[in-house]
Amino acid sequence: MPGRWTLDKSRISEAAAVVFHIPNFREIGDAYKYPGQYWVAWSMESRQNYRRLADPEIMKHFDITMTYESRSDVWAPYLPRIRWWEETFARPIPLKTEIAPVAHFQSARLNYSGRVDFAAELSRHIKIDSYGRHLNNRSILGPDLGSKTKVGTIARHRFCLALENSIETDYVTEKIFDAFRAGTVPIYLGAPNVSEFVPTNSYIDANAFRDAKDLVSYLQHLIETPQAYEAYFAWRARPLPDGLVKRLQHLETPTFCRLASLVRQRMEDRADPPAGKPTLPFGRISFLRTRFRRWQKKVPS
Template sequence: MAGPLILFRTPYFRGPVPLAGVPDALRDHFTADQARLREADAVVFHIPDWRPTQLHDTPKYPGQLWVLWSMESSVNYPRMGDPAFLRHFDLFVTYERSADIWSSYLPPMAQWQTALQVPQPSKPEAAPLVLFQSALIDGCGRNAFSGALMRRIPVDSYGRVYRNRTLAEDLGRQSKLDTISRYHFCLSLENSLSPDYVTEKLFDPLLVGTVPVYRGAPNAAEFAPEHSYIDAEAYSGPKGLADYLRHLLQSPAEYAAYFAWRQRPLPDWIEEKLRASATSCWLRLLERVDTARTGRRSGRPALPFGFRAALSARTTRLLRRLGGRQSPPVQFQ
C-alpha cells in the first residue's frame, strides 16, 4: 500500500469508528489494528474515549503525528482546553473553525437543496413547540431553561427529559424528523454555549420546515440563513421568549417570514462552508498526513505522558485484565 497509514487508537464512544465518506479503495490507509502502531504515520485519539489508564503508556514513534479528534463541545471535555494536554498533539480534527481539519455538523448540500424544493408542511399539533432531548449532559442550564419555558407555554417533549408524549411508531431518525415538521417551533438546546458548536439541534428543524428556537453557539448566525431561527437568549429569559412565540402564533405574516429564506438561493457564504465540509474529514486528514510525511526516522519512541504515567496505566490495565474486564477493541463501521 502506497501512501500514509492512519491508526485509530481509541473507539468511538466505545463503538465502531465511523469512516463516512471514505471510499473502499482508500480504506486500507486506515486501521484499527493496534499491532501496527509502530508503522502508523498518524495516530488518532477520540478525546471523549480518552482513558489515562489505557492511553498514557502509548509510545509516540519518531516522525509520527498524533491527532486529537472530537465533535463534542470543549466545555464538556476540559482536556480540550488544557494546554499541557494539547501540546502532545500535532493535528486537530474538531467542530471548531480554527481546527487543522474542520469537521462540521452542517448537512450536505443535497439536503439543503431538497429543503428549498419541498412544500411547507402543515402544523396540526395543538402544542406550538416540540422538544427531543434525552442526553443528560447539561453544561449550560438547558434543562432548567426548558423546564421554565414549559411552565409558560405548551411543549410536547418526546425525549427522556421532561417526557410528556411518546411516538406512536418509532422508526428511528425519520420518525423524529417527521414529528418535528408537524410543529410550529422546535426547542433546540445545545448542551453547551460554545462558539462553532452548532449541531443537528439547529439543522434538523430548519430543513424539515419548522422554526428552531435555538439556544447554543453564540455565533450560530454564521451557520444558518438570516432570520431562519429564533435566538432563545434574545428575549430576557423563558417568560419573554414564551410571550414572543405566542405573538408569532397570532401574527401569521411574521411567523411566515422565518421561512422566506426557503424562497431564495442559499447565501454564498453558506455554500462556501458546505463546499469546505463536503469532503470527508478523514480524506482531508489523509491528504494532510501525506503532505507532512518526510519519511519515518529511526530512533526510540517517546512516552509523552512520562514514565510514571505509563507505568501506572500498564499496572491498572493488568489488574483489570486479571479481573476479567477488557477494553472494547477498535473497529470501523
C-alpha cells in the first residue's frame, strides 16, 4: 500500500492519518476528524513546557503519539544518527584557547530545571562566557551562522553548560550533543536517564555534586590535571555502548517512515470498515475561536 505525506490542509478528508504539532495547539481547534482517520500527536517539547501533552482531556482525541519519550508509539528523540557519531569520532579535539573555562548558550527563559539559578551560582565561583541572550556577557566572534557558530565557539572552551529547560525522563536535547561535536566536556543538568543516550564517562553530571563550590573544585582539578580532563574524551576511541547502538539502529529508519508503517499496520488490522460522520473533537466553541483568530490575521490593521 503506497503512501505519501502532504502539507495541503485542503486534503485532510482524504488522509488516513493527520499529524498535529501539539505546541501549535491553537491552530488545530477547528479540525474535523473523519471516520477511520488516525490523529497523531507530535511534539519534541517536554510535558512541563507544554502541559497539553499531559492533559487527558486533550490527548484522548489522538490515536498515536510521536514524541521524545521512548514509550511513544513512534519514538522521535533528539539523538543524532549513526553517521553523526562517526563524523564526530573523526573530528580532532580543538585547542582550548579561551581564558574562561566554561561556555554557556541560553536564550530562552524557560527554567523548570532550575538552570538559571544553577548557572548564576556557578558563575560566582568560576569564569563563564555566556553567549546567549540570557545572562549574556560575551559576543560571538564573526557572523552568526547558527549551529556551526555555536559549536565552533564551544570548542574553544574546556567545558560547556548543557542545561535542559526542564527535567523529564528521555528529554535529552541537542545541548549535550553540541558539546560532543565541539570536542569539549559538557556539564549536564537534565534527564535522569541521560546515560542511556550518551557514551560512558563523556559528561559531568551536575547533580553529582553537593553544590556549585563542590562542582567548581572538581573542574579546577580537571584543569590542573590534563590526564584526568582528557579521560572524558576516551569514549571517542571506543565502540559505543551496545544499548546506545541498538537505539541508533532503530532510528536509522526515518521517523515519518516508521509512522507510515504503523498507520499502515493499524489499517490492515482493523476488522470493520470505518463508518459515521466527521466530528469536531474539540467542540464548536473551539472551532469558532480558531476560525475567528484566522480571520483576524487576514484582516489588515
